[in-house]
Amino acid sequence: MTRSILITGCSTGIGHHAAHTLKAQGWQVFAACRKIADCDRLRAEGLAAPRIDYEDETTIENGLAEVLEATSGKLDALFNNGAYAIPGLLEDIPTAGMRAIFQANLIGWHDLTRRVIPVMRAQGSGRIVQNSSVLGYVAAPWRGAYNATKFALEGLTDTLRIEMRGTGIDVVLIEPGPITSAFRANARAQFERWVDWKSAARRDDYKRRMVQLYDDGATRFELPEQSVTAALIKALDAPRPKARYRVTLPAHVEAVMKRALPTRVLDRILSNF
Numbered sequence: 001m002t003r004s005i006l007i008t009g010c011s012t013g014i015g016h017h018a019a020h021t022l023k024a025q026g027w028q029v030f031a032a033c034r035k036i037a038d039c040d041r042l043r044a045e046g047l048a049a050p051r052i053d054y055e056d057e058t059t060i061e062n063g064l065a066e067v068l069e070a071t072s073g074k075l076d077a078l079f080n081n082g083a084y085a086i087p088g089l090l091e092d093i094p095t096a097g098m099r100a101i102f103q104a105n106l107i108g109w110h111d112l113t114r115r116v117i118p119v120m121r122a123q124g125s126g127r128i129v130q131n132s133s134v135l136g137y138v139a140a141p142w143r144g145a146y147n148a149t150k151f152a153l154e155g156l157t158d159t160l161r162i163e164m165r166g167t168g169i170d171v172v173l174i175e176p177g178p179i180t181s182a183f184r185a186n187a188r189a190q191f192e193r194w195v196d197w198k199s200a201a202r203r204d205d206y207k208r209r210m211v212q213l214y215d216d217g218a219t220r221f222e223l224p225e226q227s228v229t230a231a232l233i234k235a236l237d238a239p240r241p242k243a244r245y246r247v248t249l250p251a252h253v254e255a256v257m258k259r260a261l262p263t264r265v266l267d268r269i270l271s272n273f
Contacts, residue, residue, distance in 0.1 A: 017225035055108060130157045158243075
């Protein structure tokens with residue numbers, strides 16, 4: 001039988017590639033986007049595209065209702081993917097910005113997931129896949145707001161995986177390192193919205209670091225979106241999926257460093273990132 005999946009954050013990048021790939025493999029794909037214009041574009045590409053904005057509870061409720069109406073009340077998988085970063089030093093991230101990013105990267109995910117769980121519980125099966133990051137287990141400077149949301153997501157997902165034991169619902173983390181996408185451009189827009197770097201105590205550091213971090217081209221170990229899609233397919237198809245699927249060399253290396261190195265040694269290494 002055709003399996004169904006709801007994927008968020010499909011306007012570009014990982015979500016967009018995953019949606020088209022799974023559709024080509026025979027899945028019934030619902031490729032959600034935050035903006036109406038992006039939903040319209042994806043529909044023109046042949047995808048079902050409900051509007052889901054994690055910062056708007058009404059769109060979460062209505063978007064999922066649209067999906068369930070099309071599937072007669074069933075859903076085999078959810079891939080929580082949409083997220084953004086607010087680059088900058090934590091001392092310069094305003095509280096309102098931190099609230100916004102937690103809503104977009106964590107609380108909205110929790111809202112959608114809670115609405116999906118009763119559907120999967122009733123059918124006796126389901127798979128919830130969360131797109132985390134290497135920055136969910138290794139903190140890097142200048143990325144503190146994003147680090148915080150992904151560290152929180154790791155804890156939330158680990159807990160949910162334990163709590164779903166015996167229900168037929170598997171909960172999985174994907175932990176990518178650097179991936180080719182529009183992520184940097186989106187991060188730059190959030191930076192300009194929230195960070196008053198010209199008034200910051202370390203404004204000279206901003207001048208040196210921000211272009212390097214968010215305007216440069218591909219990093220040395222960056223992989224294309226299909227590397228995450230490949231991990232997603234493994235997570236969806238495995239009879240007994242792993243708790244974590246790490247993607248890119250930095251994701252694997254930094255996991256080893258986290259376990260093997262003293263904290264202050266790791267801090268010294270990461271301070272150069």
